[in-house]
Amino acid sequence: MTVLDTRVRPFAAREPRTRHYVMCAPDHFAVEYSINPWMNPDVPVDTTLARQQWDDLRATYQRLGHRVDVIDPAPGQPDMVFAANGGLVVGDRAYGARFTYPERAAEAGVFATWLRTQGLIVTDPSHTNEGEGDFLALGSMILAGTGFRTSIAAHIEAAAALDRPVVSLELVDPRFYHLDTALAVLDDGNGDAASNVAYYPGAFSPHSRRALRDLFPEAIIATEADAAVLGLNAVSDGQHVVLPSQAHQLAEQLDQRGYLPVPIDLSEFLKSGGSVKCCTMERHR
Incomplete structure (x- = not known):
């Protein structure tokens, strides 16, 4: 179980905002194919441990005061646990996913159907994109990755569907095949703090x-x-x-900037090239 850090910092505390997350239970999680550099079907997944780690993540969000909805997984879709890839939600609108690889194609319809049951207006995409894997929403813009899994054309389509400007960022290192593997939104700009991020420069092209x-x-x-x-x-x-x-060092950097790092072990999901954000879709304002 994750222990939350409650130490008092010598500087003004940052203010959290209650969030609304969507997760998908890892009932069928496994590494059955290889569609990114992290995946090796010969390395077995400890499914019991994976479930414990996923439960810990969900419980952590709930202890922090956030709402977590859980979508039922579809049989035969081992990567559906990575709910972030199922679409991008901003307000009452959603832009659906259209997966690059056929192994994950069926997930898109399951997520789109579920989002419609939540009363959202869902745009079915014409262009390849993998949801919040490559679209990270801030209050004033959407940061959008391209280079491996999401097309530039999808950036234009998402901007129209969600009525929010999109900034395109090119990924160049195959290890960081989605934007959410190379960049984290720390402040989205919807509160008192200015928007801010953490990122690894080596994952991006020089102009990005x-x-x-x-x-x-x-x-x-x-x-x-x-x-x-x-x-x-x-x-x-x-x-x-x-x-x-x-x-470890990123946690220290966050602490120095006044954030409260909450470390959690999702090592089983790393075997499939995913971790905290991959398991978490957010319903953004």
Whole structure:
């Protein structure tokens, strides 16, 4: 069980905001194929431990005061536990997913159907995209990854569907095949604090690194070692940052900036190239 840090900092505390998350139970989670550099079907998943780790993540969100909805997994979809990939929700609108690989294609319809049952207006995509894997919403914009799993055309389509400007960022390192493996939103700008992020520069093309420097001059720059354990696959409520427990230096950097790091072990999911954020879709304002 994760122990929350309640130490008093010598500087003004950051303010959390209650969030609304969507998760998918890992009933069918396994590594049955290889569609990213992390996946090796010859390395077995401890399904009992994976369930314990997922339960710990959900319980952590609930202890922090957040709402967590759980969608039922579809048989034969071992990666559906990575709910972030199922779409992007902003307000009462959602932009659905259209997966790159046929192994995950069936997930898109399951997520879109569920989102409609929640009363959301869902745009079915014409272009390849993998939801919040490559779309990270801030109050004033959407950061959108491309290079491996999501097309530039999907960026344009998402901007129209959600009526929010999109900033395109090019990923160049196959280890960081989704934007949410290389960049974490720490403050979305919807509260009193300015929007801010943490990211690993080596995952991005030179022009995208320039864009990130210009947009987020106060960003936390993660080390390659922390990025390599998917430390940036994190979820923040503006104060608490839930992140993989193996990302030790990133946790220290967050602490120094006034955030409260909440380390959690999701090592079984790392075998499939996922961690905290991959398991978490957010219903954004």
